[in-house]
Amino acid sequence: MLVRQHDPEVEEVTILYTDLRAFGKGFDDFLQRSRDEKSATYVRGRPAKIERVPEDDTLEVFVEDTLGHQQKRIPADLVVLSVAAAPNDGAIKLADILGIETNEYGFIDRRDPAVSAVETVREGIYVAGSAVGPQVIPDCVAQASATAARAQLFLTGHRVTEEAKTVEPMDLSGPPRVGVMVCHCGINIAGVLDVEDLVEHARTVPDVVVAKNHQFACSSTGQDELVEIIREHNLNRIVVAACTPRTHEPIFRETCARIGFNPYLLEMVNIRDQCSWVHARQPAEAQVKARALIRMGVARARHLEPLQEGEVPMTQAALVIGGGIAGIQAATDLAAQGFPITLVEKEGRLGGRLAAPNLKYLYPNMRPAAEVLAAKLKRLKESGARILLNTEVENISGFVGSFDVELKGETEESLSVGAIILATGADLADPQGEYGYEKLANVVTSEQLERALFENEDAVIVDGRKPTSAAFVLCVGSRDPEACTGCSRYCCPTAIKQAIHLCRQGIDTTIFYRDIRTISTGAEEMYRQARGMGVLFVRIPPGQKVEVVGDGRVEAVRCYDDLLARRLEVPADLVILSVGMRARQPETDKFHDMLKTSVGLDGFFLERHPELAPVETAVEGVFLAGTVQGPKDIVDSVAQASAAAAKASVFLAYDKVKQDPAVAVVDEAKCRACGACVDLCQFRAPELVRTADDTFAARVNASLCKGCGTCASWCPSGAIASKHFTDRQVHAMIDAFFAEEVAS
């Protein structure tokens, strides 16, 4: 897709693959879009050879298309090798120095691949990211935060008292002197927009005294240069034309604060996410838009006012909702640091899916789930977390620092907490009668098979009989574009784990799959082992389903084998549906209503940013742990839970939380004391007070005001200003849009 975006003249892009492992959240959608937009042709096959064509100095790739069943010669000007992730050269040496172990490939070993998210074999040494094996960025970031949570366990009692501000505020008074920095963001912006032209244009805008460009404005050199131009040109307003303020404004504000430049005199202009990325096919129009956006940003900046951040008290306690493995881990990590933690679980027992009889053994090392859970529960008990079973959250109100929670169940109480971790888990998809489920007695879900293992591990019995042949159907309720569901991640390794188990009992086992996505540590090895044992893998084309044949009981499974290119009928007296994960209901709707945390199209809670903030939500003080954010297995849930704990402790370590000063302010001279704002506000921020000259006027309590600005738009006398989004600032943006363009 990027190749086409940056070079529209490229005629053909071909991707050679074996399995399309688009396992991350939203990855399948991405793959689908690439197909819909015909950005690449996907060919299943490995290249046999790549040859140079001497006539025109191009290349030719020889490949057998294993789905189209023909040999192909693909002409190419460029061949890109997607190389495997390999351990660092120094990994083994480093492991040696640290006294930790590496695996057969040279990656660092986790203590227990089934459950240790970040632990090495040695206490006190933790590992994150691709040092343990290939990883995607969201998982790396979650693991990195999880290592922080582990390290915090050794820093118990650590609390931060805000040191007195030593930075002298800069004198920023006087008429606006605006500096503009336009970011290239590598080729993200500069690949579409002419950055030099934008800089030139910025120089022509009123009050701009300096305009510069930078490869990466958010890098440390970019930040340093920003500081430099502020000082050199005595700037009192800064405009950064780069990406979205929703992710990067905090970074630039921090830099401003560091040198005593009031952070509220910074304006960000979004020329990446909302311009170069979405108008790449119309670069000329995109350029016009980017120029206008910069004019509008400068216009707003000219009217920005310095604001002082307030503080509200932080209740240094947290609530963890859900007592599955993620909730247990998050509660343990926080409570062990000495924070008062309440863990609520609606059921009468802890452990969620890990608890008997849901899971018998964990892949990849067949670790007994009961053993893992017992160890986790022991740690939880030692941590001092308060555990409330058979208890549900009735209501939550308030904001970061002071959430008011009403609990109902064995204990009915009101609780005040500073932060909340959502760990309510996920549901498994209901096959809804498909594949003969609930009609044919020997069609079960992967969960039901796991339960059967509890009853008789050595000779699995389903519906009173010992099966002789078994068929697994993968992706039941997963990877369905209609339902917006992606890959559920855990099902491929789980099916292989269960298949190995059945195969050992002499049961002929076949796995019907679309792509095998053995992405977790040790799963690829399990896949190899299963094939070695004789488990058959049959690839079914996307959009097609296997047909389950039988009367009362399954007798066989029919389907089209994509690799053999013919229809098959495989005898089966047990069919296992590997069901995917779905957002848990009604919990998701309930907490969405209470907390206003966004929900994605797949129904799961939406993280603040997939890479930058995978466990945070857009609502400050609310964090996500485990499958509440999307399908994942035990070890990934544990990593995410620890990450959520680490992120929550960033707030809990302080006794105060910063308050956004962008609130509503009443001009008492203009106020007629009609009380419209008092009736309107959901947060009871405005109230009518007696003024000095013995009349009445509204006054807004800044610590209650959330800064939505609705009262400012509602006020019939125009007496309320919504700070940082004033009428004047918005009007200036509108005017600047049309200042130059309308005549053209």
Next chain:
Amino acid sequence: MTTSSDSPATKEAGATLLQRHAASAWNPHIVVFACNWCSYAGADTAGVSRIQHQPHFRMIRVMCSGRIQPGFVLRAFEKGADGVLVSGCHFGDCHYIFGNERAVEQFEKTMNVVKLLGLEQGRLRLEWISAAEGVRFAQVINEFTDQVRELGPSPLAIKRAAI
């Protein structure tokens, strides 16, 4: 808007805009007001997913759609906007609980004034877009842009061109 629409200068400048419209060489000027938490985030989602859409709009971010007062929309039309899109969170999603419900009331008031001014109702639209709805954001922008393109230059923009 003191210039009479009958003055020769206005007629000429207006005629230019209309000619360009007829020759399909005209692109509308659209202002989009978006709330920080949902619709602006939805536009970012479209960006992260590289969902291409028409580039003739400019976004103005406020914290809540409840902040979008009639004066903002009317000023946009006065300055020459051919269309204005007001957007916010779906009902029940508002970060400030009921801000978007106030936005509806403000929008209705605004629409009444837009009608009084003799502008087509199709030039003003209200849409709810969530942070996850990048595809929907792009669709809304494309649909609205086409709709405004169909309507042609705003009568107020034609007048303004002559000033």
